[in-house]
Amino acid sequence: MSPGLKLEGVGFAYDTTQVLQDINVSIPEGQLVSLLGASGSGKTTLLRLAAGLDPVGSGCLTWNGAPVVGPSLERGVVFQDYALFPWLSVVDNIEIAIAKARPTVRKAERLAEAGQYLRDLGLEVAIGKYPGELSGGMRQRAAIARALALGSPLLLMDEPFGALDPVNRARLQDLLLEVWELATPRKTIVFVTHDVDEAIYLGDRLIVLGSSPGRVIADLEVPLGRPRERRSLLDSHSLHALREQVAATLVQDTLQRLKAA
Template sequence: MSTGLILEGVDFAYEDTPILERISLQIPAGQFVTLLGSSGCGKSTLLRLLAGLQAPDRGSLGWNGQPIRGTSLERGIVFQDYALFPWMSVVDNIAVAIGKARPETGKAARREEAAEYLRKVGLESAIGKYPFELSGGMRQRGAIARALALGSPLLLMDEPFGALDPVNRARLQDLLLEIWEAASPRKTIVFVTHDIDEALYLSDRVVILGAAPGRVIADLSVDFPRHRDRRTLFDGEDFRTQREAIAETLAADTLRRLIAA
């Protein structure tokens, strides 16, 4: 039995418009992969297929040897915004997730465990609060806490920091890496973004999707040693070379589309 994600010839169309075409990927367990592409390249759709929120028209998706059909607590997801239910307090939002993931946990224990996860993401001040009382960055921390609380070995993240200001964005990137690097075994993360720096800083591997229809146009490994430091990394020659190569690949795809249109 193979561990990790396997996608084979995945096609997906929305009302006759092809969104994804023949996507094939193998992602070993424990890898941090970013799906990078311009908006409209179908990267969010691909993530929805992986989450089981939608089914492909053709091809197959599998996780740890099992075909992906429908949602599962094995596969947690963090959306760009509004991940928490606004009518539940932050701690209740996470306690609900714990209740679903581990129903044997008692009510009080769920809340305690939820508070634990909130502390882990630096949200201890928000334990009794409601999402509307939190800033965007704090809400995303809550969303991450909930995804962690589900205990899913596969974490799907759909531009989770896309709506945040640069400072909060950097902080949450660091937090995510810190939590991911500390865990054993490490979770498999599929992270969608259109930010090249973010992709290079976070991941082991960048899969670049071309648009209209979405398909894999490049698959690069990112070999910077772990426990990366933002400043030294961004100033490094290797980083800049890789960054430019990715930018060129994306630009070439845009150009191809303009010529075709």
């Protein structure tokens, strides 16, 4: 079995609605893949299956050769709505992740490590605060810090910047790339988004899902080098061509669905 995340003929139905159908995707370790699609295309469902939060309906889903049968510390998740526990301080939210990932580490060391994760993500001011006292951008940074603290080799990110303003969104995109590029070995990341530009800017590869039911309608390499420089990409012909291609694919899928309806 090849390492990484592998989906073979994966399907999922909710009641009588087929949400995902015959998904065949192989994501090698260390790749940052953007999972793109319109609302309702099953992106989040696919991520939940990969996280083990929901059982696969049909087909086979494996991580490093082992079937995914439930949540595991091997697969961290960053949710769109942060999901930090509001009754725990930001540091405690991260400490609880470290405690589960490395139970032998003493509490004082865990707290120091949690503080370091926050400092690394520019969140010194959040130390000693509670999630309710932070802005949306800061909460999402803390959520990323917690996912990193888990030390999972696979990071599943469900529209993590979807609720942020454009400035914070761009900052966190850059922060994510910086953290990912500096890590050795690099984590495998599946980044769900419905923003084409975000998908291209972050990903090595774009997997585009069509709707009703969710299925892969395009699997494209992103022909942009790393590290990525936001300003220079604005004039990149490759970026514009890829964006046009993705947009055309999505429009075509929508038209086909309308015709079928």
